[in-house]
Amino acid sequence: xxxxxxxSILKKALGFSKADEMEAFIGxxxxxxxxxxxxxxxxxxxxxxxxxxxxxxxxxxxxxxxxNKFSDADIESVVRTSEAVARAQQEIPExxxxxxxxxxxxxxxxxxxxxxxxxxxxxxxxxxxxxxCKKNGLEAAGYFSSGFGSLGPYGEVAPLxxxxxxxxxxxxxxxxxxxxxxxxxxxxxxxxxxxSWRVSDIDVAKVASNAVEKAKxxxxxxxxxxxxxxxxxxPAAVAELLSYMAWVGFGALQVQEGRSFMSGKIGQQVFGPGxxxxxxxxxxxxRGRPFDFEGMAVKKVxxxxxxxxxxxxxxxxxxxxxxxxxTGHGLPVPNTLGPQSASVVLEVEDGVPFEKLMxxxxxGILVTRFWYVNVVDPMKVILTGMTRDGTFLVENGKVTTGxxxxxxxxxxxxxxxxxxxxxxxxxxxxCVVPGVVAREFNFSSAxxx
Amino acid sequence: xxxLALLAIxxxxxxxxSYADVRVVESKLENIGTKNGKVGAYETLEDLxxxxxxxxxxxxxxxxxxxxxxxxxxxxxxxxxxxxxxxSKLKEKELVLAPVDAHVxxxxxxxxxxxxxxxxxxxxxxxxxxxxxxxxxxxxxxxECSMGFLREKQLFASTEGSLIEQELVHxxxxxxxxxxxxxxxxxxxxxxxxxxYASGGYxxxxxxxxxxxxxxxxxxxxxxxxxxECPSGKKDIILDGSQLCLQIHExxxxxxxxxxxxxxxxxxxxxxxxxxxxxGKLQLGSEFVTIVADSTLPGGLATVGFDDEGVPAQKWNxxxxxxxxGYLTSREVASVCGDTQxxxxxxxxxxxxxxxxxxxxxxxxPGTWDLDDLIADTKDGILMLTNRSWSIDQMRxxxxxxxEIGWEIKGGKKGRMLKNPNYQEISTGFWNSCDAVCNESHxxxxxxxNCGKGQPGQVARMSHGAxxxxxxxxxxxVAK
Numbered sequence: 001x002x003x004x005x006x007x008s009i010l011k012k013a014l015g016f017s018k019a020d021e022m023e024a025f026i027g028x029x030x031x032x033x034x035x036x037x038x039x040x041x042x043x044x045x046x047x048x049x050x051x052x053x054x055x056x057x058x059x060x061x062x063x064x065x066x067x068n069k070f071s072d073a074d075i076e077s078v079v080r081t082s083e084a085v086a087r088a089q090q091e092i093p094e095x096x097x098x099x100x101x102x103x104x105x106x107x108x109x110x111x112x113x114x115x116x117x118x119x120x121x122x123x124x125x126x127x128x129x130x131x132x133c134k135k136n137g138l139e140a141a142g143y144f145s146s147g148f149g150s151l152g153p154y155g156e157v158a159p160l161x162x163x164x165x166x167x168x169x170x171x172x173x174x175x176x177x178x179x180x181x182x183x184x185x186x187x188x189x190x191x192x193x194x195x196s197w198r199v200s201d202i203d204v205a206k207v208a209s210n211a212v213e214k215a216k217x218x219x220x221x222x223x224x225x226x227x228x229x230x231x232x233x234x235p236a237a238v239a240e241l242l243s244y245m246a247w248v249g250f251g252a253l254q255v256q257e258g259r260s261f262m263s264g265k266i267g268q269q270v271f272g273p274g275x276x277x278x279x280x281x282x283x284x285x286x287r288g289r290p291f292d293f294e295g296m297a298v299k300k301v302x303x304x305x306x307x308x309x310x311x312x313x314x315x316x317x318x319x320x321x322x323x324x325x326x327t328g329h330g331l332p333v334p335n336t337l338g339p340q341s342a343s344v345v346l347e348v349e350d351g352v353p354f355e356k357l358m359x360x361x362x363x364g365i366l367v368t369r370f371w372y373v374n375v376v377d378p379m380k381v382i383l384t385g386m387t388r389d390g391t392f393l394v395e396n397g398k399v400t401t402g403x404x405x406x407x408x409x410x411x412x413x414x415x416x417x418x419x420x421x422x423x424x425x426x427x428x429x430x431c432v433v434p435g436v437v438a439r440e441f442n443f444s445s446a447x448x449x
Numbered sequence: 450x451x452x453l454a455l456l457a458i459x460x461x462x463x464x465x466x467s468y469a470d471v472r473v474v475e476s477k478l479e480n481i482g483t484k485n486g487k488v489g490a491y492e493t494l495e496d497l498x499x500x501x502x503x504x505x506x507x508x509x510x511x512x513x514x515x516x517x518x519x520x521x522x523x524x525x526x527x528x529x530x531x532x533x534x535x536x537s538k539l540k541e542k543e544l545v546l547a548p549v550d551a552h553v554x555x556x557x558x559x560x561x562x563x564x565x566x567x568x569x570x571x572x573x574x575x576x577x578x579x580x581x582x583x584x585x586x587x588x589x590x591x592x593e594c595s596m597g598f599l600r601e602k603q604l605f606a607s608t609e610g611s612l613i614e615q616e617l618v619h620x621x622x623x624x625x626x627x628x629x630x631x632x633x634x635x636x637x638x639x640x641x642x643x644x645x646y647a648s649g650g651y652x653x654x655x656x657x658x659x660x661x662x663x664x665x666x667x668x669x670x671x672x673x674x675x676x677x678e679c680p681s682g683k684k685d686i687i688l689d690g691s692q693l694c695l696q697i698h699e700x701x702x703x704x705x706x707x708x709x710x711x712x713x714x715x716x717x718x719x720x721x722x723x724x725x726x727x728x729g730k731l732q733l734g735s736e737f738v739t740i741v742a743d744s745t746l747p748g749g750l751a752t753v754g755f756d757d758e759g760v761p762a763q764k765w766n767x768x769x770x771x772x773x774x775g776y777l778t779s780r781e782v783a784s785v786c787g788d789t790q791x792x793x794x795x796x797x798x799x800x801x802x803x804x805x806x807x808x809x810x811x812x813x814x815p816g817t818w819d820l821d822d823l824i825a826d827t828k829d830g831i832l833m834l835t836n837r838s839w840s841i842d843q844m845r846x847x848x849x850x851x852x853e854i855g856w857e858i859k860g861g862k863k864g865r866m867l868k869n870p871n872y873q874e875i876s877t878g879f880w881n882s883c884d885a886v887c888n889e890s891h892x893x894x895x896x897x898x899n900c901g902k903g904q905p906g907q908v909a910r911m912s913h914g915a916x917x918x919x920x921x922x923x924x925x926x927v928a929k
Binding site: 031033034035036037038039040041042043044045046047048049050051062063064065066067068069078081085088089090092093094118119120122123124126127130139141142143145153154155180181182184189191257258259332334335336371372373374375376377378379380382384385386388405407409444445446447448449 | 484487490492493495498508511512513516531532536568569570590591629712713715716717719722798799801838842847849851901904905906907908
């Protein structure tokens with residue numbers, strides 16, 4: 001949806017308002033995905049959709065209503081529904097007035113080629129990857145997606161444009177493309193993924209050939225005993241762990257409620273001195289939305305520098321409790337979750353090329369990615385999960401064999417105290433992270449493949 | 450709507466589709482949350498759109514939109530065909546669908562009280578009453594209560610002559626109590642960790658016993674801060690129904706989805722240990738383990754008249770006295786496992802998603818034990834209740850679950866409370882270690898509202914009926 005159309009709809013909604021205050025956002029876009037498995041395309045989908053979310057305020061009462069219908073009558077109807085809901089609600093004593101107009105960083109993240117990338121173009125790219133797998137006697141499964149707007153991978157709708165009755169207006173429309181492949185052999189698999197706001201950044205041949213190489217290298221995987229091993233975690237594995245840590249611990253409400261590993265520890269050395277973690281939506285590899293659900297401008301937030309905890313991300317409510325300012329990480333008001341970190345960046349001072357990471361490993365395990373990670377203990381950030389799609393034994397600096405997959409139970413806080421080397425950060429999902437070498441990683445049990 | 454639906458399939462046919470179906474889906478959703486005596490979250494959503502699925506050039510294509518104009522319907526139907534033709538550049542064989550009769554039918558969830566006719570004031574009043582009871586307990590840090598309602602009206606039409614209208618209504622509620630200590634957070638929830646949801650109306654919320662259980666739930670959360678950790682080692686465990694719900698879901702339900710057995714989820718959700726050669730041969734569990742799939746079961750979250758391919762709801766066994774016998778199938782994959790017709794498991798997450806093979810209601814058939822007798826029969830064990838954390842490998846062998854609370858069993862008696870209980874095993878070994886399942890009086894259909902699968906991601910709902918069951922010599926206390 002173009003900026004003018006979004007603004008016009010939001011103004012129309014504001015014009016219908018009879019409440020003390022109102023804020024509204026439009027979210028949505030176009031999302032297309034070509035999915036393949038067993039060397040054929042088995043799903044090829046396209047959706048386009050938008051939602052209008054309206055929040056009305058009467059004093060300290062507030063109510064929200066959402067619609068995907070955009071006629072004048074439907075817009076008026078959703079405004080009236082939000083007003084009726086607000087009147088029927090109970091007061092929230094701490095409810096803040098809607099924010100004033102903000103200044104935003106301009107983020108250039110719209111690529112016309114990505115926005116119009118066709119099913120034919122995706123099919124061609126997929127075919128080249130599948131052909132490579134076939135040539136190597138492997139089967140391919142994966143997807144190629146492209147689109148624009150603010151639809152999440154599960155169809156979640158984030159704001160494309162926000163406006164309120166105090167004159168705030170924000171708009172950001174970015175593009176996004178993603179390619180992922182699993183190469184599958186008789187008893188092994190290899191995986192790779194690349195995402196960017198610009199489809200031309202995605203090197204399908206490179207991602208596919210890495211996946212093929214991993215599948216071949218890990219054929220006939222050997223069972224080895226679970227236990228504590230040195231690990232070389234590829235960036236995708238690191239991103240998975242840090243995403244969970246951010247989810248359970250980087251939000252200010254979690255800290256204020258005493259439910260975060262950061263609670264009571266801000267200013268303390270919690271990680272090793274080489275660890276610098278930021279929430280940084282403006283990182284050149286991410287180029288995300290520069291405002292949150294309330295329209296507050298997003299800031300780059302230091303979570304930890306030199307291993308010392310600096311602080312969590314805030315929304316307006318958590319910031320108000322501490323007399324500070326929002327960092328632009330708010331969800332729709334009201335909510336029970338509090339602010340959420342969404343763009344985790346682990347900065348590295350002297351990162352080496354990933355290939356060099358394992359040179360110093362006498363005996364360790366190389367992990368391509370983790371799967372089905374979940375939280376065992378939020379205060380220590382103990383996570384469990386499985387390795388998947390390329391797990392290898394490294395001996396004397398070289399991969400010697402593929403091994404069967406492990407389950408791990410490991411504290412991410414502990415892990416970030418055992419880091420011995422890191423590579424140059426790359427994008428993985430919505431994180432920018434390095435590959436990491438760490439000692440004594442706890443693989444607690446093995447599986448059958 | 451019928452006219453637009455028929456226009457979509459006519460357009461797809463005219464554009465070269467050999468098969469087309471269209472789903473028009475109109476949803477209404479209300480979610481309410483309270484937290485520590487205040488409104489925590491509120492959303493009401495109305496959503497309408499359509500999705501057109503076609504076979505053209507022997508491959509699938511799908512397109513969808515929320516623009517319900519005639520022009521949009523024609524454009525989207527043509528886009529679906531164009532997408533299918535792009536897919537056909539990479540195919541190995543023509544798609545063949547198992548036959549289904551053309552159905553012209555209407556079906557709706559039966560309920561007593563339309564949840565959308567109950568006032569917000571009444572709903573909040575109940576939640577705040579529960580919230581107050583939770584927070585009355587000294588030492589409780591956070592009380593969260595929630596309620597949610599869904600009405601989904603579906604219209605399905607296909608080029609094979611089906612025209613099906615369905616109306617699904619789901620309702621549910623729940624509570625979570627958090628206690629925060631020095632470096633420790635403990636939680637207790639009710640009726641299960643995500644509340645309880647079922648097919649039906651507001652009567653479901655009224656029948657949950659939220660008020661009756663609130664103080665106990667809060668007291669247990671606080672008590673957990675000061676009790677011992679679950680010990681490590683091999684123990685007999687008794688799982689309550691709500692934990693078994695997720696155990697069934699993850700270690701039998703997902704592996705039975707024939708599409709993932711055939712590799713279509715290999716890049717994401719994964720594959721399965723239930724290979725085709727295992728059907729009718731693998732002793733997945735002990736003789737006490739019979740697992741039934743049933744999309745006709747009243748109250749189930751996956752209970753429908755027809756699936757999203759127009760296939761009627763059915764009941765069949767996945768596991769019969771421990772023997773793995775059946776899969777969850779669609780029209781595309783049914784013949785692969787020797788079935789002549791689909792089991793009717795195709796469901797889509799709204800109008801903008803293509804149907805996938807999804808779990809229907811899958812339950813562990815009740816056994817003969819009374820829970821008190823089962824505890825009395827256990828010498829050295831742990832009773833584990835209410836899921837807290839879950840993880841399983843991509844082929845569904847190695848799993849690890851944590852529950853919110855455990856109770857030690859020594860010499861047939863329920864003893865001290867334990868915190869952070871967890872267990873880890875391999876699926877087949879675990880189900881074969883089951884030596885007792887409680888009887889029908891303990892059996893309850895637990896709802897799941899957040900089952901993820903597919904790319905782009907889809908969320909589905911289903912129920913898993915279970916009564917408490919015992920498993921011998923399981924690895925416990927494993928997250929160390």
